[in-house]
Amino acid sequence: MPQSLIRLSDVHKQYETVGAPPVPVLHGISLDILPGEFVCLMGQSGSGKSTLMNILGCLDIPTRGQYVLDGQSVAGLSPDELAGIRNRRLGFVFQGFNLLKRMTALDNVALPMIYSGLSRDEASRVARDKLGMMGLAAFADRLPNQLSGGQQQRVAIARALVMSPAVLLADEPTGNLDTATSEEIMRLIQGLNRDDSITVVLVTHEQDIARYGKRLIRLKDGHIIFDGSVTQGLSERGAA
Amino acid sequence: MRAPQVVQEALRALSTNRLRTSLTMLGVIIGVSAVVIMMGVGRGAQSLVNQSISSMGSNLLVVFPGSQTSGGIRFGAGAAQTLTLSDAAAATSVTGVIRVAPIVMRSFQLGYGNTNWSAMVTGVTPDYFPTRSWDPEEGDLFSEADLRSNARIAVIGQTTARQLFGDEQPIGKTMRIRNLPFTVIGILSRKGQSLDGRDQDDVVFIPLTTARQQLIRSTFPGSINLLFVQVASSELMNSAEAELTDLLRVRHRIAPGQENDFTVRNLTAIAQTAAIAAGAMAILLGAIAGVSLLVGGIGIMNIMLVSVTERTREIGIRMAIGARQRDILRQFLIEAVAICLAGGAVGVTLGLAGAWLIASLSGLLVEISISSIALAFGFSAAIGIFFGWYPAAKASRLRPVEALRIE
Numbered sequence: 001m002p003q004s005l006i007r008l009s010d011v012h013k014q015y016e017t018v019g020a021p022p023v024p025v026l027h028g029i030s031l032d033i034l035p036g037e038f039v040c041l042m043g044q045s046g047s048g049k050s051t052l053m054n055i056l057g058c059l060d061i062p063t064r065g066q067y068v069l070d071g072q073s074v075a076g077l078s079p080d081e082l083a084g085i086r087n088r089r090l091g092f093v094f095q096g097f098n099l100l101k102r103m104t105a106l107d108n109v110a111l112p113m114i115y116s117g118l119s120r121d122e123a124s125r126v127a128r129d130k131l132g133m134m135g136l137a138a139f140a141d142r143l144p145n146q147l148s149g150g151q152q153q154r155v156a157i158a159r160a161l162v163m164s165p166a167v168l169l170a171d172e173p174t175g176n177l178d179t180a181t182s183e184e185i186m187r188l189i190q191g192l193n194r195d196d197s198i199t200v201v202l203v204t205h206e207q208d209i210a211r212y213g214k215r216l217i218r219l220k221d222g223h224i225i226f227d228g229s230v231t232q233g234l235s236e237r238g239a240a
Numbered sequence: 241m242r243a244p245q246v247v248q249e250a251l252r253a254l255s256t257n258r259l260r261t262s263l264t265m266l267g268v269i270i271g272v273s274a275v276v277i278m279m280g281v282g283r284g285a286q287s288l289v290n291q292s293i294s295s296m297g298s299n300l301l302v303v304f305p306g307s308q309t310s311g312g313i314r315f316g317a318g319a320a321q322t323l324t325l326s327d328a329a330a331a332t333s334v335t336g337v338i339r340v341a342p343i344v345m346r347s348f349q350l351g352y353g354n355t356n357w358s359a360m361v362t363g364v365t366p367d368y369f370p371t372r373s374w375d376p377e378e379g380d381l382f383s384e385a386d387l388r389s390n391a392r393i394a395v396i397g398q399t400t401a402r403q404l405f406g407d408e409q410p411i412g413k414t415m416r417i418r419n420l421p422f423t424v425i426g427i428l429s430r431k432g433q434s435l436d437g438r439d440q441d442d443v444v445f446i447p448l449t450t451a452r453q454q455l456i457r458s459t460f461p462g463s464i465n466l467l468f469v470q471v472a473s474s475e476l477m478n479s480a481e482a483e484l485t486d487l488l489r490v491r492h493r494i495a496p497g498q499e500n501d502f503t504v505r506n507l508t509a510i511a512q513t514a515a516i517a518a519g520a521m522a523i524l525l526g527a528i529a530g531v532s533l534l535v536g537g538i539g540i541m542n543i544m545l546v547s548v549t550e551r552t553r554e555i556g557i558r559m560a561i562g563a564r565q566r567d568i569l570r571q572f573l574i575e576a577v578a579i580c581l582a583g584g585a586v587g588v589t590l591g592l593a594g595a596w597l598i599a600s601l602s603g604l605l606v607e608i609s610i611s612s613i614a615l616a617f618g619f620s621a622a623i624g625i626f627f628g629w630y631p632a633a634k635a636s637r638l639r640p641v642e643a644l645r646i647e
């Protein structure tokens with residue numbers, strides 16, 4: 001059996017607010033994701049899927065439980081060590097693209113490499129290559145607001161992949177896009193998973209989007225209520 | 241992240257909001273230029289005082305004859321004729337004394353051709369000139385031989401020369417003092433105003449002997465109006481003052497417990513008081529300017545805090561793609577420092593222009609030194625770091641999840 005890329009063991013998360021009782025969001029999530037998988041996380045709002053995504057993305061830390069990413073335990077790491085993991089091991093794609101408005105597409109893609117300590121010249125060169133692979137070579141010097149939604153999301157994907165991360169984390173990547181562009185982006189992500197063996201974890205609430213994945217995990221009230229193949233998960237749901 | 245990138249990022253961020261950046265900078269500009277101007281004015285006043293002090297002559301004791309009481313009426317200091325040439329001669333024996341200069345003086349009407357002018361005429365010995373730091377600008381000072389021969393010669397100050405001779409060259413010309421002819425042999429270099437505002441260049445010096453015998457006759461033999469005593473060093477001033485007082489008390493046969501019939505003043509001490517006052521003014525001016533720089537700094541902090549709040553999402557995105565806390569800290573800190581340094585540069589330029597304007601409009605002596613510019617500049621960078629730190633630290637401590645949640 002291959003080594004897990006992501007292993008969550010009994011992960012709990014509760015939000016503490018001053019003057020109010022803690023709000024539990026995740027109740028003991030255990031999960032293994034293998035290299036090369038394409039996992040879709042589904043669930044209604046409040047199900048805890050975003051929280052789980054944040055924990056997977058090392059943007060947040062579990063209240064209790066273990067998270068081992070690519071053989072390294074994430075618990076107890078300092079904020080700067082977590083930043084290093086986000087920089088080198090994880091790539092993020094968000095619903096709102098989250099490109100830096102004042103920077104050109106090229107600079108946006110170069111930024112993770114600059115944070116890793118590369119020189120501006122070298123980072124720009126790699127970023128230009130990556131944009132070329134996404135078919136955006138001609139748009140490298142444009143600002144995000146001069147690009148269409150689909151182009152912006154492709155810039156974001158280029159930025160997510162530029163450090164060759166272990167996992168691509170996509171949080172509703174098509175939420176702001178029309179159907180045709182959504183399909184284009186999903187085919188791109190699917191291709192990255194199939195051809196380049198990039199592990200993908202994707203949060204969505206749309207069945208049509210989830211169909212591009214291989215494995216489906218459904219969350220409800222902080223528990224995993226389904227974990228299986230996409231075809232099985234979607235048809236079961238459809239039958240119910 | 242490497243250093244050049246950080247600076248580049250900061251400049252990019254600042255240039256996107258130009259109006260805000262320049263308004264923030266304005267606080268620093270005003271503060272820095274105020275520091276440059278105020279320090280210039282303060283230093284100018286100080287060096288004016290120092291100039292006056294050095295023009296007075298260094299380490300000087302001055303002895304005034306005391307008051308006189310006649311029939312129950314007390315006259316003021318200097319009224320009595322108790323100070324004599326022999327007191328002056330005796331004063332040379334006091335430890336540390338290097339020169340004594342007895343003088344007699346009175347105001348006379350002066351004349352040259354059909355011009356006339358009134359000035360203080362002072363009878364002095366040749367030692368008087370080095371004692372009071374007088375140097376000839378043109379011509380000569382007089383000598384012991386002139387003193388012995390009761391020569392009718394005069395050395396005059398520049399104001400007197402101008403008033404009496406106009407554009408003419410006074411040296412070799414004959415002027416009248418109370419209708420007695422005197423040959424002008426020298427013109428003194430300019431001293432400017434004294435600490436009390438008198439024009440020190442409106443003077444006429446003649447040999448003491450000539451003055452005593454031909455112009456200022458006194459019923460008291462050997463009496464003088466003032467005695468200047470120069471001491472070798474400032475450390476010896478106090479002991480020399482005490483020794484001179486004792487000596488004069490013995491010479492004037494003043495019984496213990498009786499009041500002195502003379503007054504010894506330490507001119508250096510008076511000058512030091514003036515210097516301290518000028519120094520205090522310089523510090524006060526600097527402090528006022530410092531407050532305006534401080535206010536500018538608080539303005540920076542305010543704007544940086546707003547900026548951090550506004551850019552929370554940007555900070556979140558940067559953190560998500562791998563910015564460490566120190567990357568964020570440096571980014572905001574450098575923005576604050578860049579504002580301060582740019583503001584500092586403009587402020588120094590404006591300050592120099594302002595100082596020049598004040599100097600040319602008011603005639604005040606404004607002295608700008610490299611060190612005050614460096615101080616203003618360094619201070620503004622320090623303000624940037626100090627007031628930029630808190631907003632920058634606040635930004636760097638944001639938690640990525642929360643930062644990303646803000647729209």
